[in-house]
Amino acid sequence: xxxxxxxxxxxxxxxxxxxxxxxxxxxxxxxxxxxxxxxxxxxxxxxxxxxxxxxxxxxxxxxxxxxxxxxxxxxxxxxxxxxxxxxxxxxxxxxxxxxxxxxxxxxxxxxxxxxxxxxxxxxxxxxxxxxxxxxxxxxxxxxxxxxxxxxxxxxxxxxxxxxxxxxxxxxxxxxxxxxxxxxxxxxxxxxxxxxxxxxx
Amino acid sequence: xxxxxxxxxxxxxxxxxxxxxxxxxxxxxxxxxxxxxxxxxxxxxxxxxxxxxxxxxxxxxxxxxxxxxxxxxxxxxxxxxxxxxxxxxxxxxxxxxxxxxxxxxxxxxxxxxxxxxxxxxxxxxxxxxxxxxxxxxxxxxxxxxxxxxxxxxxxxxxxxxxxxxxxxxxxxxxxxxxxxxxxxxxxxxxxxxxxxxxxxxxxxxxxxxxxxxxxxxxxxxxxxxxxxxxxxxxxxxxxxxxxxxxxxxxxxxxxxxxxxxxxxxxxxxxxxxxxxxxxxxxxxxxxxxxxxxxxxxxxxxxxxxxxxxxxxxxxxxxxxxxxxxxxxxxxxxxxxxxxxxxxxxxxxxxxxxxxxxxxxxxxxxxxxxxxxxxxxxxxxxxxxxxxxxxxxxxxxxxxxxxxxxxxxxxxxxxxxxxxxxxxxxxxxxxxxxxxxxxxxxxxxxxxxxxxxxxxxxxxxxxxxxxxxxxxxxxxxxxxxxxxxxxxxxxxxxxxxxxxxxxxxxxxxxxxxxxxxxxxxxxxxxxxxxxxxxxxxxxxxxxxxxxxxxxxxxxxxxxxxxxxxxxxxxxxxxxxxxxxxxxxxxxxxxxxxxxxxxxxxxxxxxxxxxxxxxxxxxxxxxxxxxxxxxxxxxxxxxxxxxxxxxxxxxxxxxxxxxxxxxxxxxxxxxxxxxxxxxxxxxxxxxxxxxxxxxxxxxxxxxxxxxxxxxxxxxxxxxxxxxxxxxxxxxxxxxxxxxxxxxxxxxxxxxxxxxxxxxxxxxxxxxxxxxxxxxxxx
Numbered sequence: 001x002x003x004x005x006x007x008x009x010x011x012x013x014x015x016x017x018x019x020x021x022x023x024x025x026x027x028x029x030x031x032x033x034x035x036x037x038x039x040x041x042x043x044x045x046x047x048x049x050x051x052x053x054x055x056x057x058x059x060x061x062x063x064x065x066x067x068x069x070x071x072x073x074x075x076x077x078x079x080x081x082x083x084x085x086x087x088x089x090x091x092x093x094x095x096x097x098x099x100x101x102x103x104x105x106x107x108x109x110x111x112x113x114x115x116x117x118x119x120x121x122x123x124x125x126x127x128x129x130x131x132x133x134x135x136x137x138x139x140x141x142x143x144x145x146x147x148x149x150x151x152x153x154x155x156x157x158x159x160x161x162x163x164x165x166x167x168x169x170x171x172x173x174x175x176x177x178x179x180x181x182x183x184x185x186x187x188x189x190x191x192x193x194x195x196x197x198x199x200x
Numbered sequence: 201x202x203x204x205x206x207x208x209x210x211x212x213x214x215x216x217x218x219x220x221x222x223x224x225x226x227x228x229x230x231x232x233x234x235x236x237x238x239x240x241x242x243x244x245x246x247x248x249x250x251x252x253x254x255x256x257x258x259x260x261x262x263x264x265x266x267x268x269x270x271x272x273x274x275x276x277x278x279x280x281x282x283x284x285x286x287x288x289x290x291x292x293x294x295x296x297x298x299x300x301x302x303x304x305x306x307x308x309x310x311x312x313x314x315x316x317x318x319x320x321x322x323x324x325x326x327x328x329x330x331x332x333x334x335x336x337x338x339x340x341x342x343x344x345x346x347x348x349x350x351x352x353x354x355x356x357x358x359x360x361x362x363x364x365x366x367x368x369x370x371x372x373x374x375x376x377x378x379x380x381x382x383x384x385x386x387x388x389x390x391x392x393x394x395x396x397x398x399x400x401x402x403x404x405x406x407x408x409x410x411x412x413x414x415x416x417x418x419x420x421x422x423x424x425x426x427x428x429x430x431x432x433x434x435x436x437x438x439x440x441x442x443x444x445x446x447x448x449x450x451x452x453x454x455x456x457x458x459x460x461x462x463x464x465x466x467x468x469x470x471x472x473x474x475x476x477x478x479x480x481x482x483x484x485x486x487x488x489x490x491x492x493x494x495x496x497x498x499x500x501x502x503x504x505x506x507x508x509x510x511x512x513x514x515x516x517x518x519x520x521x522x523x524x525x526x527x528x529x530x531x532x533x534x535x536x537x538x539x540x541x542x543x544x545x546x547x548x549x550x551x552x553x554x555x556x557x558x559x560x561x562x563x564x565x566x567x568x569x570x571x572x573x574x575x576x577x578x579x580x581x582x583x584x585x586x587x588x589x590x591x592x593x594x595x596x597x598x599x600x601x602x603x604x605x606x607x608x609x610x611x612x613x614x615x616x617x618x619x620x621x622x623x624x625x626x627x628x629x630x631x632x633x634x635x636x637x638x639x640x641x642x643x644x645x646x647x648x649x650x651x652x653x654x655x656x657x658x659x660x661x662x663x664x665x666x667x668x669x670x671x672x673x674x675x676x677x678x679x680x681x682x683x684x685x686x687x688x689x690x691x692x693x694x695x696x697x698x699x700x701x702x703x704x705x706x707x708x709x710x711x712x713x714x715x716x717x718x719x720x721x722x723x724x725x726x727x728x729x730x731x732x733x734x735x736x737x738x739x740x741x742x743x744x745x746x747x748x749x750x751x752x753x754x755x756x757x758x759x760x761x762x763x764x765x766x767x768x769x770x771x772x773x774x775x776x777x778x779x780x781x782x783x784x785x786x787x788x789x790x791x792x793x794x795x796x797x798x799x800x801x802x803x804x805x806x807x808x809x810x811x812x813x814x815x816x817x818x819x820x821x822x823x824x825x826x827x828x829x830x831x832x833x834x835x836x837x838x839x840x841x842x843x844x845x846x847x848x849x850x851x852x853x854x855x856x857x858x859x860x861x862x863x864x865x866x867x868x869x870x871x872x873x874x875x876x877x878x879x880x881x882x883x884x885x886x887x888x889x890x891x892x893x894x895x896x897x898x899x900x901x902x903x904x905x906x907x908x909x910x911x912x913x914x915x916x917x918x919x920x921x922x923x924x925x926x927x928x929x930x931x932x933x934x935x936x937x938x939x940x941x942x943x944x945x946x947x948x949x950x951x952x953x954x955x956x957x958x959x960x961x962x963x964x965x966x967x968x969x970x971x972x973x974x975x976x
Contacts, residue, residue, distance in 0.1 A: 045353070046353040144378070145377070
């Protein structure tokens with residue numbers, strides 16, 4: 001009886017986890033545009049102490065992810081379908097990746113997959129495992145392709161009604177934690193935000 | 201020598217020839233199926249020609265396959281099944297999963313020289329003067345994905361090396377590299393790319409057969425495992441093998457059709473099997489001799505020559521027909537000697553005019569076309585001799601049929617048709633016909649596209665287009681050849697080219713390219729990069745160290761960097777790169793014409809705007825676009841332009857022979873029917889929208905030689921007009937059956953040839969009575 005129950009549980013568990021993931025992502029993907037403040041802490045082997053940066057993030061389901069760092073340096077990274085457009089402190093826009101398949105394009109996809117909460121693109125890159133409840137959850141993302149696994153060990157997402165934390169663990173030992181707050185939703189991007197996605 | 205003895209000798213000679221041929225054939229007839237081999241060398245530059253030759257095998261052997269399935273795992277499984285099964289079969293090397301590039305190899309080759317390596321964007325940023333040490337290192341630190349795939353921060357604090365390395369990655373087209381698979385997802389299907397290479401020369405029959413068998417075996421295995429999978433394929437080998445199959449089936453159809461048709465016609469006319477046997481014997485002797493001579497002289501026989509040879513039955517048999525018609529006409533008065541004497545003048549004039557026409561073709565510098573002409577030359581001479589030396593001994597007894605009854609129908613038909621064309625009416629008909637031709641002539645348009653040589657294969661072309669649009673890859677064959685005085689010179693010139701190509705790639709006119717200078721920048725560029733870094737980054741080493749410390753770098757790391765920069769200044773060389781396993785897939789790009797010639801090849805991947813890509817090399821020293829197909833097309837055009845006046849020259853040569861024999865007025869009359877026929881045929885091409893090609897012109901040239909024969913036969917006559925008319929009609933019909941069937945060929949070039957020839961023959965027959973206007 002106990003064995004039967006256990007095997008039932010074993011069967012039920014992944015189905016349940018998949019359902020949970022679906023429910024979480026569905027909820028995350030509801031708004032067209034999400035804006036938030038973030039604090040990022042990167043722990044790199046070659047740094048004396050972790051680097052802390054602050055800024056705003058905008059996630060658009062259609063356009064991609066806008067990562068606007070305000071301190072300690074001003075820089076905007078627009079992760080769009082065509083790659084990364086970087087706008088430096090000098091206001092000059094640079095396209096980082098023009099070639100499909102390049103690392104930058106892949107990381108752009110990665111950021112969009114993580115922040116955009118699209119189940120399809122998430123599954124294309126990772127094996128996602130959800131745990132917890134719809135109200136308080138974590139998702140572990142293990143890279144599927146060996147190309148990504150070469151430099152990325154795991155990404156962990158956590159949150160409730162909105163995405164709250166992102167932890168990125170690189171194979172080099174580098175570790176990044178991003179915390180988001182003051183989350184607000186909107187219907188569309190502002191014109192100046194759209195501008196930042198455009199290749200120079 | 202008696203007639204019989206001479207026949208016996210001729211037969212013995214034939215038997216010897218057949219035995220030699222059997223000996224050659226037993227070792228396998230060397231049959232050349234590469235249609236491009238019909239053509240001469242295209243490049244005036246011998247280096248370019250050598251490179252074309254050495255690279256065409258490498259480029260031509262590529263195959264691209266795409267496996268799709270709604271389920272990703274099953275799409276991959278189908279691809280893997282295919283690879284396993286096709287690999288076992290041999291003949292085709294395929295991979296679904298690309299080998300993983302070892303990052304350590306990249307680091308070993310490049311990291312020690314990294315201060316000489318900069319991506320274009322970084323070089324521009326440094327040169328602009330707006331670049332700042334502090335901003336740059338901070339950006340690298342705070343970007344959530346900064347330096348994620350490159351060297352540790354201490355070794356590459358500004359990300360220069362990481363970005364340069366990223367620029368080395370091969371283009372994945374519109375696909376993504378996942379687990380070594382190139383994958384794309386759209387329309388609810390996952391597509392997995394399989395790349396392959398044919399083992400050997402794709403135009404080699406055996407190689408082709410093995411590769412196709414391996415593909416079919418793989419496809420069967422993949423579909424058996426995953427029935428819902430779909431496979432798309434492209435590559436020269438598929439086109440070549442389909443082209444070969446089409447050409448072979450054309451040949452079969454033409455050979456069978458002409459033999460059966462000719463046999464039926466001859467039997468209807470002669471009510472005996474003997475003329476058929478004699479006709480085929482005579483034509484067969486010609487074809488056997490021609491095949492043997494060319495095999496011994498040229499060493500190989502081109503497929504086109506063979507296709508043409510099959511059609512030559514139609515002309516060679518004309519001589520035997522005339523002989524048999526003379527036999528029928530003589531009735532009980534027949535003696536072989538008298539028969540030969542009767543047909544000899546007609547045959548001699550006919551063969552002389554034909555040889556002149558073919559001889560002119562033989563002067564064309566196309567290896568294939570000249571082989572065709574030599575084939576015709578030998579074949580016709582032997583057929584001509586066989587009528588005089590072989591057939592008389594085999595036809596000693598007179599015909600038992602009443603000559604008047606046997607040829608009466610032809611005499612009546614010819615009489616009636618001559619009546620229509622006699623006197624002023626003939627002139628009016630001719631004038632009206634020419635008038636009706638004018639709009640057709642005006643509508644004539646040339647087309648010299650080399651693809652006319654290849655049968656259209658809509659299904660393969662569709663798959664090729666689908667693969668191109670899904671993957672961004674194609675099995676294209678154009679490339680740039682870069683030459684210079686030295687290794688450095690070649691690399692510098694190549695860089696000028698790749699800069700333009702990158703712009704085209706950004707504009708999506710091109711998917712990508714492969715060039716050695718992408719892996720090994722010229723020494724001058726590496727030195728300039730180092731100078732840029734020296735000026736903008738390492739000029740004030742203390743300030744640099746201070747900044748690095750300020751942003752949080754560990755002290756030893758911040759101090760090590762300037763020291764390391766000061767230490768290493770050895771640029772990467774082509775020799776370093778060639779020595780690294782990283783260069784294995786690209787080695788053919790370097791020194792393609794051999795060690796002594798500094799040169800390189802820049803391969804183009806996925807051309808979407810061919811015209812703009814072709815312009816990329818304009819004005820650059822030492823850079824040539826090598827486009828075999830375009831060169832060949834240009835060449836075809838040149839020869840077509842050259843062949844049109846050649847047609848006129850051939851007519852003039854024939855007129856010379858006819859003048860000697862008949863005098864001015866009659867010579868013109870003998871030439872008139874075929875000239876009218878050519879005029880009508882040209883107009884027909886214009887009206888039907890069939891382009892004027894070199895192959896059409898070849899057809900008209902041959903038509904001129906054959907068509908004039910009918911007028912000659914009629915002019916020379918044999919003692920019964922009905923018998924001559926019958927011989928002419930039979931000759932024309934057999935030729936139409938022989939060549940006319942080519943008009944239905946799947947190969948556009950053969951179709952144009954067949955159409956030009958068949959229409960000329962038909963016209964020559966219709967207007968033939970005009971040649972005897974004065975004999976009434």
